[in-house]
Amino acid sequence: MKEKYKLKDWQDLPIGGVVAEGGNSADYETGTWRTSRPIWMEENCINCLNCWVFCPEDAFILKDGTTKTGKPRKEIESINYYHCKGCGLCAKECPVNKKGKKIAIDYIKEEH
Template sequence: MYELKKWFEIPIGSIVPEAGSSMINNTGSWRMLRPVLNTDKCTNCLICWIFCPDDSIPVNREQRFETDFHYCKGCGICAVECPYDALEMVPEMEIKLKEIE
């Protein structure tokens, strides 16, 4: 019969040993969908920047720049919130296949 371990027998896990781990961990590496920006439609209203939970949309002097794909997780919130339909969520695999063609 299988016996459950006591709480003090379970090894300690999920420890963050030091601050700043988000600077070295490339959280965008497991993105499945990529927000592709249509610069012709974008009005720089910056609503996407306000909503992005990962602070992955660089802005300077009220202008948005290309998404920081080192950290963008592809959640798609920016594309949903964009009032000008300027962001399209495209499968990463589709983009990777086009790059090697």
């Protein structure tokens, strides 16, 4: 745990229970909740971004890329397993998976 999240004395807390740094839950690990994990298969991915838009943990990391015709676009780079809770929604909603010929997001039991 980062130093700034160590328990503080009452004198050292900001007023009124405010969390002064919005979005700092990114520092909190929820990856430990996983019992299964999605595996992104770049070679089969069509970059539709369905997994990205549906992911409740905002765990799909994007990068800048281009389409075949050279137009700039956002593409999947990786999965942030620090946050991924392993719900499997990405694999379930993946259109490549749905077609049934290839797998773009595999979903496997977590090994502990």
